[in-house]
């Protein structure tokens with residue numbers, strides 16, 4: 163009797179992990195698969211955690227991406243509430259050990275370990291009612307705390323901080339956002355959009371303190387009562403939410419001797435790590451992006467689209483297909499009633515076209531570099547977003563003067579970029595992005 167083949171081991175049962183195993187099956191792989199996740203839940207989506215789920219408008223069951231029954235039906239062994247704590251390679255693949263002591267021999271290996279919330283390095287974060295948000299368990303604790311909080315301080319004016327601030331405001335709390343940088347969302351959006359968000363959040367009653375650091379949290383008994391700021395002020399509070407970024411989970415990659423950067427597990431365009439056989443995908447990775455024009459070096463992207471698209475590539479790579487991650491990055495953020503959609507990477511723009519009136523809360527910002535369209539940030543302007551995302555996927559541009567006139571539909575300005583004269587996108591996919 164021939165022994166059954168060793169399974170493919172996928173460590174991390176989040177957005178990337180479940181997308182990867184689903185794609186393996188989609189591509190016809192019928193070998194055993196074990197998907198290990200340290201959270202008790204079947205894979206679920208995180209975006210609602212700071213938005214509808216936090217406000218009680220989204221039930222828990224509908225967060226689930228694929229449940230245990232789906233995994234069983236697809237012959238995938240889903241292990242939950244158990245972490246892979248040790249791992250090593252051997253001649254026939256490798257072996258992993260879980261926290262519960264289970265030993266898993268594997269043939270092929272994928273790391274989809276995601277990220278964990280960054281710590282705020284100040285005294286007082288261990289107090290009760292000082293919370294962070296990454297998991298559904300965190301969201302449950304935060305939702306309960308929000309119900310009886312009047313003065314909420316959010317430390318960090320990034321996406322999660324601002325989404326939580328908007329949700330807390332919608333639930334009736336008085337909210338102050340404390341941000342160390344001189345603008346909101348500084349790492350992710352153009353300065354014009356940062357200014358818009360400052361105005362929009364303040365208009366909705368949220369206080370935003372820029373250029374301000376929280377230096378200490380103090381309280382009595384077991385819960386926070388005030389956030390001390392670097393200018394000496396104290397904000398009294400009954401709930402502190404810390405949203406100061408997320409750090410890639412790279413410990414297993416380090417244990418395997420793979421190349422790891424503080425920003426993530428280094429992968430190539432096929433999602434292969436430095437050993438040439440292990441793949442990695444999602445928030446834990448640092449990889450090349452063909453749309454990062456004008457930006458030096460690889461990028462770590464934290465978005466559902468990136469995790470999903472990169473996981474699909476990782477599955478194909480595990481099966482030996484020639485493939486590459488070349489998707490247009492895209493992202494959305496709902497901050498209360500404001501919907502932002504971003505396609506492309508606006509960071510290196512040298513020209514910005516404002517299409518529409520910022521004050522109308524329905525406009526788009528088109529980023530250009532060397533005269534070519536590289537990104538859109540759309541607020542309540544889905545139609546513009548869709549046209550630009552497709553344009554980027556197809557290697558097209560829209561002249562800035564056409565884009566600036568909101569009475570002309572963007573699609574009328576679409577123009578093909580001459581690949582011989584443009585360095586816009588290296589390695590453009592023949593067929594466009596999968597997203």
Ligand SMILES: Cc1cc2nc3c(=O)[nH]c(=O)nc-3n(C[C@H](O)[C@H](O)[C@H](O)COP(=O)(O)OP(=O)(O)OC[C@H]3O[C@@H](n4cnc5c(N)ncnc54)[C@H](O)[C@@H]3O)c2cc1C
Nearest residue numbers: 174176177178200208209245246276444445464465466469
């Ligand atoms: C509150 C919140 C709101 C968000 N909103 C948006 C949004 O609006 N739009 C958007 O595009 N993106 C959003 N994101 C980001 C998006 O959810 C992430 O980019 C995406 O979840 C990344 O998927 P991933 O699989 O790489 O990581 P994760 O979803 O974090 O999954 C990784 C999983 O691996 C597990 N794991 C790690 N190490 C081990 C181990 N050793 N053993 C077993 N399991 C392990 C982790 O516990 C986790 O369950 C949001 C994120 C959060 C937290």
